[in-house]
Every structure is written in C-alpha cells, then in structure tokens.
Amino acid sequence: MVKKEQVTDQSMVTEERILEAATKVFREKGREGARMQEIADAAGINKALLHYYFRSKDLLFERVFIESARLFFSRLNEVLQGNMDVFQKITRLCEAYITLSVENPFIPVFVIGEMNRSQDIFIRNMFTATQSRPDFSIFRQQLQAAAEAGIIRRVAPHQLIMNILGLCIFPVIAKPMMQFNMGIGEGEFMALMEERKRLVPELIISSLKIEKSE
Amino acid sequence: MVKKEQVTDQSMVTEERILEAATKVFREKGREGARMQEIADAAGINKALLHYYFRSKDLLFERVFIESARLFFSRLNEVLQGNMDVFQKITRLCEAYITLSVENPFIPVFVIGEMNRSQDIFIRNMFTATQSRPDFSIFRQQLQAAAEAGIIRRVAPHQLIMNILGLCIFPVIAKPMMQFNMGIGEGEFMALMEERKRLVPELIISSLKIEKSE
C-alpha cells in the first residue's frame, strides 16, 4: 500500500499553530531575520518539531510567503473579475487595496521586501508554483473598450496600474518613513488613509476623463 | 596632548573602500543578511580591519544607512527649497525623484525596507541624528498661497506628498513584482519609467486644477 500522508486532528492543530507563529515571525523579521527557535517558541513547541512538520526553514518560509501573496492577490482578483463598469471597478479596486493594506500592512511590506531581497530565482520559482498572480486581462479589455467608445482617454494600462498600486499601497509600505517625516501619529495616519479611499479613485478617474476640446 | 585621530592618506583610502563595499553589500542583503566577511572580501581586506575602522556591524550599518538616506533626501530638498512656482516645482520634484530612484534603485528599497524591519528605536535614533529629513515647509506655504489666490484647488499637503512619492517611488520599489506580474523586461520597464517623468507631473497638476464651475 502506498504510504499516504495521514492528517490527524492533532497534526492539523499543531501544523496550524506553527504556521500562525511562523507567519507572524517571518513578517516581522523577514526571511533572514527570523529564527527557527523564535518560531518554535511562538508556537509553544520544540524546535525539532518544526523540522518534523516542515523539513527546512526555506520550505516553511515558502509556505508562509505563498499564503501571504495569495491572500493579497486573490482579493484583488475578485474585484478585477467583477462585473462592473470601468469607473466603478477602479473605485472598488482602490478601496479594496487600501483597506487590505491598512488592515494587514505586513503583507505588502513582506512580499515586496522579500521579492527585492532575493534577486535569485528563489522567489520567482515559488511564485510560479502558485496561481496567485493577479489577472488584469478583463480590466484591460474594459479600458480599451471604454477608450474606443470615447468614454475615457486612451492610456497605457501598465501606467494606470502602477498609478493605482503606488497611490494605494505605497503609503502603507513607507508608513514609518511617512510618520517620521511628517511628524504624525497613528490616529492621524489612519485618518489620512481613510480619506484616501475617496481621494485616490477620484484622482485616477479624473485623470481618465477626456478634457474639453481646447 | 590630546590623542587626535589622525587621518592619513592610506587610512582614508581604506575607509572609503570599506564604505563602498559595505554600502553595496548592505543594500543588496539588508542589515541582517549582510555578513562582515562578505564586506571584508568585497573591500579586499581582512575582517579584523573592518572592526578596526568601524567598531561593530551596527556602527558600520549606521554610517551606510545615514549616507544612503541623506543622498536620497538631500536632492529632494534642493528642489523643495528652489525658487519656482508651484507647478514647476511639482514637475521638477517628480522628475528628480524618478530619475534618482531609477538610477539608484537600491536606495529607496534599502531605506524603506530597513525602516520597516526594525520597529525598535534603532533606525529612528540614527535618523534623528542626521539632518537628512526633507523640509516641506516652503512647498507647503506655496501650496497654501496658490490655493488662496485661486490658482489651485485646496488640498491636504500630506495627501499630495503621499501621491507624489507613491507615483514616483513605488514602481521602483515594486519593480520585481511589477516585472513579474506584467511580464515585462528591463528595457520595457525603463521605457515606462521614462514616460512617467512626463505622465506623473501631468497627473498631479491636473488634479490641482480647479474644475469649471458646474
């Protein structure tokens, strides 16, 4: 009989505890900064058990990273696939991105940080192995259709996406720097982000409006 | 007689070589990922010499980080203090930021990454010790004056600054992710960034225009 990996109640509980702990530590300290001992402690187990469940640090990191990336991109995809007109979709997209980033700031920081830190194929490989890449094709079609119908100005989709991401995500990634440079506290920052949910879509959409013939 | 630290030609050369090497390694690997041995190798010297010139890893990192941050912010300040009207200043600001980020992408990645990684006071402290914080006061005054003169719409300066930084810097920080998700190569990315030098100021300025009374 083929040796099947049997999943018992106990093992599931333990594995989940480990993953939670690992996620926390990896997001705080990064792949290099995280210590297996710290993860074990946070999970309330022995270090050897970590290697029993996830053979190595790299493998454990891979699980955590992919799950983080997926969580981040899947919500985005929901909106991107949605059945709405372009303007509404942009609004929803920005709102979703800002909300997600603010509620879970570690994810974009973590994903972007780690993708930068390893120029090697490490991250690329694990990214390819998942279906977590966002799919802009529908959105792009909508943009093109709207442009041809004369509803919006013709724009390069790549640029538009960069604009949206930059306006939504950057403040969260650069939060420590922002707070420091602007001398603002937690509450003030949150208020700014809340305001951005309205501001950013407005900015993006107004940039798509066709200016009156001059 | 007071023991004065004498700076000979030789020591300056060596110190400079070390700093160059350390900058390279720290920016690539981060504070935790960088190894003193690797820095020593890159500088073509012995590891002990590293500790002779810069007592510890932390001290060496501090030097590198502050210099990076300063390089990043000082150019910004030049523009911010400049004697131009609001629109021109915004244009210059965006151009400067994009050019600087593209030519030296490791700096924003490094600075923002490290500021996120250490929630402890470490970075804050070393930041306070330098005069590298950008000064938006003049720019803010210009904005207010222009708003009162009815030239531009009234906006929250914090939001405007977040917009500019996000639109200019984010693409560089998220470059690996962008390239991966959009499936574009080096040349294409550079072309996009070049285009942004025109696109971003246009976007920002048009958002400041007062819409025709409706």
Added chain:
DNA sequence: AACTTTGTTAACCAGATGGTTAAACTAATT
C-alpha cells in the same frame, strides 16, 4: 497484549558569525 505508526522532546552537532587578541609590518620621527 504485542506491534506499528505518528507526534514530541532533550541533547547534540557542525558550521557560520560577530568580535577579539596579539603579533607583525610600515612609515615617519627622534
């Protein structure tokens, strides 16, 4: 009850890492 599989632990290990020491080398000064 005997046996097998799975889950868990303490103790251990080899290698790496930041940092130290003491000695040797260099070049200017006396």
Added chain:
DNA sequence: AATTAGTTTAACCATCTGGTTAACAAAGTT
C-alpha cells in the same frame, strides 16, 4: 638605529543557528 604611532594580518573564541539523532509517549492495529 631606535622609538613611536598607525596599519594589517592570522589565529582564535564564544555564541548562535539550522538541522539531526535517538529515545520516548500516545494512539491506533492486529
């Protein structure tokens, strides 16, 4: 030539880190 201050190195050390081993506990299986 001797002194001195600054520079450079090889060898060393304590500690940490990811990972392993062997033994043990628990829970089924026969």
